[in-house]
Amino acid sequence: MNMRTTLSGGLLALLLVALSLALVPAPASAQAARNAQPLEFRDRAEERRFHKLTLELRCVMCQNQSLADSDAPIAHDLRREVFNLMREGRSDAEIKTFLVDRYGEFVLYRPQFGGGTLLLWLGPGIVLLGGAVVLVVVVRKRAARNRVALDPVDDGQEW
Structure with a gap:
């Protein structure tokens, strides 16, 4: 073995060790210390x-x-x-x-009523109203279809 092979093998081993250390997750660091003192209320x-x-x-x-x-x-x-x-x-x-x-x-859990929150406040009512309109239209169409299908046809026979 020559010197070059040994040197490149050692360099490769060093590179693999460095790469494996880079991939190991770092231990979780503690959060910045915040004032853990409880709030003291006057009354x-x-x-x-x-x-x-x-x-x-x-x-x-x-x-x-x-x-x-x-x-x-x-x-x-x-x-x-x-x-x-x-x-x-x-x-x-x-x-x-x-x-x-x-x-x-x-x-805010209850945003103020205004331009930016108009849809937020009125949206549920609009969706509910739209659903009611669709429901009424569907029910009326089905009722009309059923009425036409149930109308007796006079074919001249008596039962």
């Missing part, structure tokens, strides 16, 4: 207001959970943000407006 009224508000707001990551129900990291951050905005003296409407400006109408 029961503030706590009820907070919970009512977080039930009306949607987690922007989970999509089908409220902020109160979600355990996603962003939900923790948003709950803390809502809490801080409450402490600043902002009203529920101001807090919702702040979050809508930041994340869009999606953050």
